[in-house]
Amino acid sequence: MKKITKTAMTFNILVKEIEDLYVAHCLELDIVATSENSEQVEKDIIDLILAQVDYAFSNNNLAYLYRPAPPELWEEFHACKAVIEEKKIKLESTFRKSQRFVPPSILARTCNLGQFCHA
Numbered sequence: 001m002k003k004i005t006k007t008a009m010t011f012n013i014l015v016k017e018i019e020d021l022y023v024a025h026c027l028e029l030d031i032v033a034t035s036e037n038s039e040q041v042e043k044d045i046i047d048l049i050l051a052q053v054d055y056a057f058s059n060n061n062l063a064y065l066y067r068p069a070p071p072e073l074w075e076e077f078h079a080c081k082a083v084i085e086e087k088k089i090k091l092e093s094t095f096r097k098s099q100r101f102v103p104p105s106i107l108a109r110t111c112n113l114g115q116f117c118h119a
Contacts, residue, residue: 008088008107011049014069014077015041015112024110027069027077038112046108050091057102058095080111 012027015038024033024045031048035041056065068074086109093102 008105009053009103010107010109012074012077013042013045013049013108013110014073014080015045015110016076017113025069025073027074028066030067030069042110042112046087046089046106049106049108050089051094053106054091054093054102055095058093076113077111080113085110085112 011029013024014027015022015024017023017038020036022035022038022041024035024041025031026045026049029049029052031045031052033041033044033048035044052065056062086107088105088107090105091103
């Protein structure tokens with residue numbers, strides 16, 4: 001009998017400070033959150049990612065889940081000179097219907113340009 005390994009979906013997040021606002025951009029989903037502080041914007045973007053993934057899996061709507069951000073944002077993320085922080089976050093479904101599969105967790109990889117580095 002094969003052992004089933006639980007895996008996490010990985011999402012890359014670019015956080016930048018623009019004027020007096022922090023902007024977090026999930027590169028795989030092309031969704032954005034804003035806040036007046038770095039910690040809150042990271043929490044908000046992760047909440048948005050969890051909601052998007054949960055909804056897509058719970059409603060069998062995976063064809064519309066991934067919408068990549070523009071290439072220049074990917075370039076900024078990969079040019080980040082800071083340590084990219086990784087967090088594994090448990091996904092607890094709020095939309096789940098009877099027997100639909102929803103991933104157990106996501107892996108958020110964050111480059112915070114506003115706090116740690118400048119590309």
